[in-house]
Amino acid sequence: MNEPWILGQKIIMLEPRRLAARSCAAHMAHLLGEPVGRQVGYRIRHDHQISKQTRIEIMTEGLFTRKIQQDPFLEGVGLVIFDEFHERSIHSDLGLALCLDASSGLREDLRILVMSATLDTGRIAKLLTGAPIISSKGRSYPVDTRYAQPSGRPGQHRSGRTQTIVEDTGRAIFKALEQQAGDILVFLPGYREIRQVHQSLESRLPDHVHVHPLFGSLSQKDQDKAIRPSPGGHRKIVLSTSIAETSLTIQGISLVIDSGWMRVPIFSERTGMSRLETVPVSKAVADQRRGRAGRLGPGTCFRLWTEHEHQGLVAHGRPEILTTDLCDLALELAAWGVADPLQLSWIDPPPQTAFQKAIHMLKNLDALDSYGRITAHGKEMNGFGIHPRLAHMMIQGKRLGQGCLACRIAALLQEKDFINFPYDEYDADIHLRLQVLDGFIRHHKLGIPKNRVHLNVLKSVARTSHQFQSQLRATDEKTDLWQTGSLLALAFPDRICKRRDNTGTGYQMSSGSGAKLHPNDPLLKYDYLVAPTLGGAGREMQNRSATIFLAASYREHNLLQDFSGRLETLEKISWDNASQSVKARRESRLFDLTLKIDPIVDPCPDRVRSCLMDAIKLYGVNILHWPSQLNSLRARILFLAHSPQFDALPDVSDAGLTNHLERWLEPFLDGISCLKEIKPSLLTSAFLALLTWPQKQLIDTHAPTHLVVPSGSKLPLEYGEPCDDPTAPVLRVRLQEMFGLNQTPMIAKNNIPVMLHLLSPAGRPVQITQDLESFWKNTYPEVKKDMMGRYPKHYWPEDPLNSTATRRAKPRSRK
Known part of the structure; x- marks a missing residue:
């Protein structure tokens, strides 16, 4: 802070999470013997503690993106520190890319420091054009790592099911x-598992053991409870998401007890949608979690997987x-003036595929023009610092007179779900959440049992909603829940x-993908839904x-x-x-979703005939109902x-007939739309038209x-x-x-002998031959x-x- 190059300028330090930003600021201020907000301060969503004296400002990565977009020169900033960069959040990658661009063109004096305990230093140094690498071992204590014992059942693997993890x-x-x-830190994938583990422990622990949850949307007061040391004679169990892995x-x-699972957003390039997926941790994450047990002294880490699985x-x-x-990133790049991320x-x-899908979505939202440039609407969207x-x-909601409702919906979708449901039931209805939120904001009443509501998350949603309404200037509007x-x-x-x-429970989405509700969900009574939050295993998606x-x-x-300008009416004639x-039908469609189907009474005859012909070509002529006499003629x-x-002679093989349908069958298909209408008499007439009289x-x-x-x-x-x-015909x-008769009968201009099946009086074959003369001489006696x-x-x-040949047992005697 006293180096000549930084005098008179700030240091900005980026952290991946709000809790980490507050914790780092508190620790650094403590080392200086000062309160937070003097020389060291922080800035996070809903909260900040800084002053004119602040030299080190710790902020979350997302807020830094807002800052550099508003001030590309980063006036008054001499150093930007990217802490815990190994987590590789999209905001840290974007922030570093924008920082490097600003330093190369606008602020050549700007210094950049990238830090992490498990960093791929070679790639970072190369990106920073050969920046020096400084290593510091720091202080850590030994940690005894204990793995789960093998189950002993062949083929038994760990399960990511919530119940199994709990x-x-x-x-x-x-x-x-x-x-x-000692106190215990437990790593779990998400809030759902934290809640269920908490519930399973509540009535079974002694009075001196206390359980504290720890996750992002928890109130600052409750987060501080989890971090503070336990009183003398007491122990605590902290149930945490990945929030406690680093900087804390x-x-x-x-x-440390590590479940070995984490929950991450996964984008499907096929569906164009993101989903939350529960996945095994990486070795690097497992090491980070393990290290939490050795921060203050020797510790033990229990890993709930085997050493072989590790x-x-x-x-x-x-x-x-x-x-x-990548919608958020694509909009940020457009606001920065970059069309190509490269x-x-x-x-x-x-x-590239995911980026182009994001560009397509932003164009649909009118955030980008047809050339990919940011629009005035896109700039307004980008100013809110939330998903486009x-x-x-929110912006469109205000124009429709429902800005307040739009802000509440946005706040709901920004946070975790604040309503708890038993394992065997679920209600996905956002209306229910909005009613609870409205009652809480207006009257501090919930309207549902208190044990069904996670109050800290609800308070966070209310705070976020208020902030959005202030940004949108939509605080005095009434809400109409039916506009949700x-x-x-x-x-x-x-x-x-x-x-x-x-x-069933299944729905078809306008994207072309499928979705489903819980079997007992009350929303099943509705034909149409809008589903902003989806999830499931990768195979489901x-x-x-x-x-x-x-x-x-x-x-x-x-x-x-709402979509009158985007609805399509298609006349579809298909097999x-x-x-x-x-089938000829008129479809009303929204993107890939068919809303209504009506039959076309008088479809175009040419299109019907063409469709019927295409079906016969696809499935082959054997799809037609060939009478036996016609099949015999073909043979x-x-x-x-x-x-x-x-x-x-014409080619009447399956392939030959299929390839020349237009020549022999099509002229007979006027007014015909199904196979049953191609009667044997019609098929016979069409086929015989292939042959001339001499043929x-x-x-x-x-x-x-x-x-x-x-005989x-x-x-x-x-x-x-x-x-x-074909082979010789059988007689x-x-x-x-x-x-x-001495010689076998011949056909095909006396070139081919028929295949004789000589039968006993009971009609059973006694000899099969094409050489009758040889049969009489050699085989007949036996x-x-x-x-x-x-x-x-x-x-x-x-x-x-x-x-004499005879059809009887013996020839008639001659008189």
Whole structure:
């Protein structure tokens, strides 16, 4: 602070969380023997302690983005310190990129310091154009690390289910209380698990053990309770989110219990939506948590996973810029005057696909023009320092006379849900939250049982709402809760939901994705919702439906009115495979959501015929109902086409007919819209139109349907099913009807002998052959012996070639 280059200028130090900013300021002021706000102060949302004497100003990363946007020169600032940079929040990455840009073009004298206990120093130093690396080991105490024992059940893995985490954590806490002295810090994924673990411990702990939750939206008073040392003879258990991982020393902690899970926002490039996902911690995060037990003295860390599982953890978590929604970042860059993020220096640049989705959403919100430049509306949105969706809703809400309601909705969505529900029930209705919030603000009454409300979160929502109303200057407006759906639709046009049917829990969203409510949710009675808060496991978002955590009902007439300029009316003529017919319908659509479907009474005949033809081409001609006689004709033609000297016949194979539908079938499809209407007579007429009269005569002559055998019987020739590799047709004939015939019958201009199936008197095959002459000479004597034994009353001559063929047991005697 006394170096010549910093004299007369401030040091800004960035922290990832409000609690860390307050704690660091208090600790540094204590070292100087001063109160906070003199030489060392802090600035966070809803609170600040600074003065004209302040030389070191500690602020959250998000507030720094606001500051540098308003003052790119950073007047009066000589040094910017990025603390705990290993967490790689999107605000720290953006803040560093803007700082580097400002220092290269506007403030070459500005100094930048990046700090962390687990930093990838090589990449940072390279980004800072070869900045020196300074290492300080600091002071730490040994920590005994204890892993969970293997379950002994093959294939058994850790579960991220809330109930499993709560049960495992509860057992570990009682074990630690019995085996170790000192206060306990427990790391859990989020508020839901903290609440359930707290409830499970309340009635089971001795009086001298106290439980304190610790998370971001907790009041400053309750956060300070968790941090302060326990009174003599007492112990405390602090149930914390990742807020306590860094920049924070909790007095008295010597034991850490790490559930091994964390909750992070994950952006899906496929759906264009973010979801909260419970994921295993990285090794770096696990080490940070473990280190909390050794800040004040030797400690113990209980890890609720096995040592073998630890080896499978990733070394570092993915930076938030690679996994989260980029709308906020894209708007900040547009406000900075940057259209392409690669114009700035990044450790990890924003993914192009996610960035383009963010640009598309900002254009839909009128924050950017068609060229990607920030609009006046976008600049106004950016001034609120909240997600662009919510800023857009607040501004538009004021124009609609519902600014106060819009501010309350925005505040609700900024914080955790303040209503608690039992495990087996849930009500996602935002109206319920707004009613509780309104009662609390106006009359300090809740309207629901107190044990259902997290009062600290509710107070935080009320404070945030008041701040938003002051920014928007909308404090005197009345609220109409029935406008909630319309306001939310302004911010989340891609999350307007329509119920799929009256029996299930599923909804279709205007983005094209699916969503679902809890089976007992009262919102199921509404056909339309707007769902701003979604969640679920990764597989749910990718393959099935996201879970709706918060939503509001949306009246259909409001939807039609609100989006009258964006509704599309499409006339769709498509194939319905279930009914095997062409369906013509008129659809009213909002983005990818079909709102209404009406049948088209008199659709365009050409489009209907074209659709029917496309379906036949897709599924092949076998989808048609071929009569047996027509199938037989096709088989005869295919047989001849594969024989010598018959090249002029049309290609009637499946592929040939499919490829030339326009030539033979289409002219017969006028007025037809389904397969059932293509009657056998119509199909026969269409098919026969392929053949000329000479071709028909040729087929009948050389691929006859029947042959006359020596007995005088006219027997059918079986050509089989139409196929691309036909074989000789089969003639099934009783052996006795062939007496006197030496050569196998020939067809196809006497080129191909038929396949004879010679039958016994009972009609069973005794020989299959294409060489009748060889059969008489070589095989018949043995067959004759067998037949005489089986059928002694039948005629079995010694010389079949000079015997009379018969259809009877014996030939008629000549008179």
